[in-house]
Amino acid sequence: MLFQWLSNVTSNLVELALDSGLLEGSTPATSNHFDITMQSLERLHISHYQITARDFKSFANICTLSSLEVFESNLTEDLESILHNLSAGCVTHSLQELYLGYNQMTGSIPDDLSIFPLLKELYLFQNQLRGKIPDNIRLPFQLKALSISSNSIEGGIPKSFGNICSLQSLDLSYNKMTGELPVAIQHLSGCARYSLQHLNLQNNQFNGTLPDISIFPSLTHLYLSQNKLNGKVPEGIQFPSQLETLIMNSNSLEGVITDSQFHNLGLGLSGNSFVLEINRDWIPPFQLQVIMLQHCKLGPDFPKWLQTQKNLMQLDISNAGISDITPEWFWALSTRLNKMNISYNNLTGIIPDFPLRLTEYPSIYLAANQFEGSIPLFLRRAVSLDLSNNKFSDVTSFVCANDTAERLGQLDISNNYLSGQIPDCWENFKSLAYIDVSNNNFSGQVPTSMGSVLELLVLILRNNSLTGQLPFSMKHCKNLVMLDAGENKLSGIIPSWIGSGLQQLQMLSLRKNHFFGSIPLSLCFLNGIRFLDLSVNLLWGPIPKCFINFTAMTTQERFLTDSHDHSCIVNHTLGMYGYDYDIIALLMWKGVEHIFENDKLLLKGIDLSSNQFSGDIPSELENLVELVSLNLSRNNLTGKIPSGIGRLLSLESLDLSRNHLFGSIPSSLAQIDFLSVLDLSHNNLSGQIPTGTQLQSFNASSYEENQNLCGLPLEKMCPKEGPRQESVVKTQDENDDGFIQAFFASMGLGFFAGFWGIFGTILFNRSWRHACFRSLNNITEKVMSRWQWW
The missing domain is CATH 3.80.10.10 (Ribonuclease Inhibitor)
Known part of the structure; x- marks a missing residue:
């Protein structure tokens, strides 16, 4: 039996982790069946092994096992049969944590999970589970955390979820769940509302507007992004004071959010139509790491309150209706970010060339603004840099600086006011894979040093005034x-x-x-x-x-x-x-x-x-x-x-x-x-x-x-054939004409009687329809040519 050798290990073994990706040499494995008899084992972690439902019968006999993790083990069988095998032994009276994520389990969620009465954490994410969660599902009374994310679960949230008084974390994200969000929230309003701290419903198909979440006195993190939420957020809605994160990106919500509603709250509002009414001199009572306000109306003034955020790592205020000069303090703030997106506004000014270095290797998006002047050197430390659709007029110092641009992988300077020759200093860009200099006024030859950018995948030189030949050195860009x-x-x-x-x-x-x-x-x-x-x-x-x-x-x-x-x-x-x-x-x-x-x-x-x-x-x-x-x-x-x-x-x-x-x-x-x-x-x-x-x-x-x-659709019609032959041929033609006329006359009634019976289905099936018409075309051409010969 596989791992039968473990029976020789000390009987006091409490925790065992088996990962085939970490083991070297050979193991005494002889089959795909586990026979683990150590009765002191409390925690068992298995990953990257071929596991089957039968192996869970062996796990069921470890009476002391409290935590079982089976990750990335190509577990492809039905979830119900796996849990049935696991519940066949004494482990049902000890198991508290069950992790079956990153597998390929099939089937649906069973209607009785209370067969493991002590279970506190159940993780079924990243599998191939389908169907609805049963309305009458029975859950372990002490369950604290449940994750069924990244499957294909449909339907809504059962009312029984709200009766688990110990439930702290519920993750149903990245599924196909539907229904009104206010109804889903109502189904969680039993005794679970007092314990629930983390609720993740993002990437589903819930609709409706934002419900009253003040009924959850312990809720700290709520994720609702990428659903089908719509309508207005109730005016003056107050978010619970303990709520730290509310992410509602990529819905169709609208309404007014004021600074008084923020408290210590980190909001993700991108992809909606919110208007943020914030006092010009407002000082936020929080320090955030992530601010995502894409498509929300912040302008026309540049949001001064951002200056107070000392821990900021990611910022997205793109397409936010800001028409203002970008203050100098903002560029100093940006040196700490790992992602910054302020594109698609009407920001103006010259970006100062700070002697400071970016502490991270950020992705920076400044596209579709009115920035002008030279592109500053400190941006060379970005990993992705989009400066397109601005008014930059000089890129030479940026390209030809002495230091190596270590990790810049994407550079887009298209649609600017750049002119003269493209700088011939590209040898210092060791990681550059994407270059777009299109729609500028560059002239002269394509620089020879472009051929030294060996990682180059995409090169766009379109719509300039470049002359001469493409440099022979570019043959070295073999990854293009x-x-x-x-x-x-x-x-x-x-x-x-x-x-x-x-x-x-x-x-x-x-x-x-x-x-x-x-x-x-x-x-x-x-x-x-x-x-x-x-x-x-x-x-x-x-x-x-x-x-x-x-x-x-x-x-x-x-x-x-x-x-x-x-x-x-x-x-x-x-x-x-x-x-x-x-x-x-x-x-x-x-x-x-x-x-x-x-x-x-x-x-x-x-x-x-x-x-x-x-x-x-x-x-x-x-x-x-x-x-x-x-x-x-x-x-x-x-x-x-x-x-x-x-x-x-x-x-x-x-x-x-x-x-x-x-x-x-x-x-x-x-x-x-x-x-x-x-x-x-x-x-x-x-x-x-x-x-x-x-x-x-x-x-x-x-x-x-x-x-x-x-022939149609031209007005010019095709000429008829010349005079028919005389004597015997003529007589034969007349006989044929009479036969054909009689044939088509007798065929007419049968044709109309059977037409819809045969072709009704075909006309509503696209692939059959195309095949049918092709066949009819061939038949028509043959009949027409024969008819013209007659």
Whole structure:
């Protein structure tokens, strides 16, 4: 038996911790079954072992066991069966603490937990429990702490919870619980209201407004963030004096909060619509470590009371309606923070260049204000720095300081008044993974030292006046996921080292530059490329057939929806200082430039428009079946549209306009159900526009200036066939005509009688509907061609 060797250990053993991640060498384990017979053991901790429900029968026989912890042990069985096995022995009369968190237990919450009458703490968080908590659930009479957080529990809080007179901590966060919050609070208003100190209901779906919480005389911490709370907080509501923390972030509450309601209270009000009426000279009676007031109206004056907070570690007063000069004392205060967000206000002034150093490595967000002047050096110690959308005019001293920027991982200085050359001093940024200098007035060449930022994942140079070629040194940035150098004046041939050296690229945009020559075949080494934009350059030659190597464009990684907003989202962790960021795509969509961001869909697109490409459209593009956008317009392409283009079933935007394409429109194009943008105009296409569920719905402008194209939605109708043959053939045709007319006449009644029986269900099932229409299109085309022959 597993751990049978423990029976040889001294019988006086009181506490045992078994963690396979800490043990070295081999253990005398022979099975997955525990046989622990030490009758003096009081505390047993097991983690990172393969545990099953059967093992709990062994635990049940340890009559002295008061604390049992089984963490991260891949416990996948039903909770009820686990507890049933554990209650089969004498441990029911000793167990006081049961920790089963960070496993994968399934099933629902049993209706009787009182089988462990002495249990005081029960932790079931981070599992896969589902269903409702039973209304008649029986809990241990002495229970003090219960956590069922991070599961998929539904429904409300049972009334029986309020009858546990010893309950001090209740954590139901990160579930799917519903109902009116005032009702949930009322269910806790039995004798539990006198003992309850910590209540966590955040990340659920409770609605209603903030109830009266003064009925809880011992409550010190209340967490209600990220629910569906709404309405006005009652005017003049008084929070209990003992309440230390009230976090209500990310709801839809509104109302007025005054300084008299704070007491010693730490408020988290971000993401609501509160108005804070605070006296200009108010001195708070507390010292807080965290203040989160995002979206709450604090302004227009800068909140002077913040100056009194000496222990502050995190501050978020973003989008708070502040229009004021930022006082100098605030920047001294910021040196102690590990997170500061004052973005999206109307703050003005010059940030002083303090000789002080930031004591932490903070995340600092100053975006969307009116700060101007030079970027101060003391901000180099940030781990994440967002200075975008301000009026900064000098970044040279910040970049070229002698000291190393040890942990700066994200730098966004986009949309400022920066001009001149980008400073060539990037070798001191050892951790920098994200650089955005877009939408400034930078000129000159991209600095060579940019290639020394070896941790670089994202480089955005878009919309400046940069000239020359991309530096060869950038081939050393082998971790690059996104390179956007679009909308500049870069020239030369597209460097071959992009394909051979930057093989992690997922997005490459060189649009609106002066690149010339053919596309280097080395670009086809970019197997992971998802978005390629080389539009509006001077490129020529054929479109490479080796684009078939873009395997990321052939792999399904997203669910299609009716949304047409897309972005490439790539999450990266920068060492121990982690953050997520969105990779943002700028592309032509419905003929207009759009920036797509903050959407879960992953855009996959190719844009080679407005160049001088010639030759045929490679049929190999048919294999890129996950393409969402394909734009080859405004080139010199000839030949026919590939007949298998209908294989691109994910395509939502297709622009082949203003080329020299000829031949008919492939009938397979009608199979693309999600196509919402189509432009085939200004070519030499001919024949009838294929009939289908999509192609006739586009505006006639999608097909204009194709002289020999006919059929709806164009006004030009297709000509009828010439005179029929005479003699025997004519007679046969007439017989066939008569047979067909009789056939369709006799079929009519049966068709309408059975139509809704068969197709009623199909029309309300999207995937069946699309398959059905595709089949009908094929049948229709065959019948129409046969009918025209007749």
